Amino acid sequence: TNLLNKVDSIIIGGGMAYTFYRAKGLPIGDSIVEEDKVELAKDILKKAEEKKVKFLLPVDHVVARELSATAQTKVVGEKEIEPGWKALDIGPKSIKLFADEISRAKTVVWNGPMGCFEFEPFANGTMSIIKAIANTKCVSIIGGGDSVSAINKSGLADKITHISTGGGASLEFLEGKELPGVVVLDNK
Numbered sequence: 001t002n003l004l005n006k007v008d009s010i011i012i013g014g015g016m017a018y019t020f021y022r023a024k025g026l027p028i029g030d031s032i033v034e035e036d037k038v039e040l041a042k043d044i045l046k047k048a049e050e051k052k053v054k055f056l057l058p059v060d061h062v063v064a065r066e067l068s069a070t071a072q073t074k075v076v077g078e079k080e081i082e083p084g085w086k087a088l089d090i091g092p093k094s095i096k097l098f099a100d101e102i103s104r105a106k107t108v109v110w111n112g113p114m115g116c117f118e119f120e121p122f123a124n125g126t127m128s129i130i131k132a133i134a135n136t137k138c139v140s141i142i143g144g145g146d147s148v149s150a151i152n153k154s155g156l157a158d159k160i161t162h163i164s165t166g167g168g169a170s171l172e173f174l175e176g177k178e179l180p181g182v183v184v185l186d187n188k
Contacts, residue, residue, distance in 0.1 A: 004047050009054035009105075011098050013090045013114035013125065017057050020045065021078075029063065029081035031088075056101060060091030062115065062122060073121050089115025090125035099132035107139045110147060117150050126150045134159035 003010070012020055018031040023041035048055040059078050063085040064071035075091045076082075090098070094114075102108055110133065114125035127150070133140045134156040142151055143164045151157045 004044070004051050004053050007053060009056065009101055010048065011056045011101060013058055013094065013098065013129070014112050016112065017090075018087060020057055021081075024057075026078060027081050029083050029085040029087065031063075031081060031086050054101070056097060058087075058090045058094040059097060060093045061087035062089035062091055062125070063087050064121065067116055067119060067122075069119050069121070071119070071121050088119075089117075089122035095125055095128045095132075098129055102129070102132045102138075103136055105136065105138045107141070108133050108136070109141045109143070111143045113146050113150050117146075117153070127154055130154045130156055 015032040016034075018028045019034045019037050020041045021028050021031075022033050022035075022038050023045060045055060057078075060075055061078075061081060062073050063076055063081055064073045065084060065086070067086065067088060071088075073088075076085075081087050098114075110129070114129050116122040117126035130151060131154070133142075134154075140159075140161045141164070142148065142160050142162070148163055151160060151163060157163060
């Protein structure tokens with residue numbers, strides 16, 4: 001929640017989005033959700049609203065019954081993820097919404113893919129967001145091993161300002177938390 005003091009907007013996609021969906025009472029079908037984080041998600045949504053931070057979640061999804069390279073998919077709206085279906089990527093309306101927000105940013109910090117990009121039917125969201133970031137003049141900081149894999153797969157790594165495999169550590173640093181290795185360096 002410390003990040004809310006440092007940003008104008010937050011975009012949540014990928015598996016994390018469905019914990020926020022649950023917090024908002026929206027249907028998630030069989031999508032991944034961290035039940036133990038739903039209350040935290042509610043708190044973050046409330047604080048974002050209080051601080052007037054724009055909080056964007058997917059408005060549509062690419063869903064399938066299974067995660068595979070040959071999965072049959074369909075695009076559904078935010079209230080249409082049915083039981084038996086998993087949201088595995090963001091849909092075209094979400095891509096446009098997120099890309100428009102990114103186009104106005106001076107700085108983008110990105111951690112984690114928008115979908116299961118390792119499988120072709122679910123790669124478009126992540127690859128489109130990478131292109132949106134690469135096409136801006138903003139400072140772009142990408143953290144996390146999955147994000148780095150996606151950037152490398154896209155061939156656009158040279159368009160990103162900084163790439164770090166330490167996703168969680170990068171976010172903790174931005175939140176202002178002490179990192180043990182950095183604390184040692186600061187004391188010398």
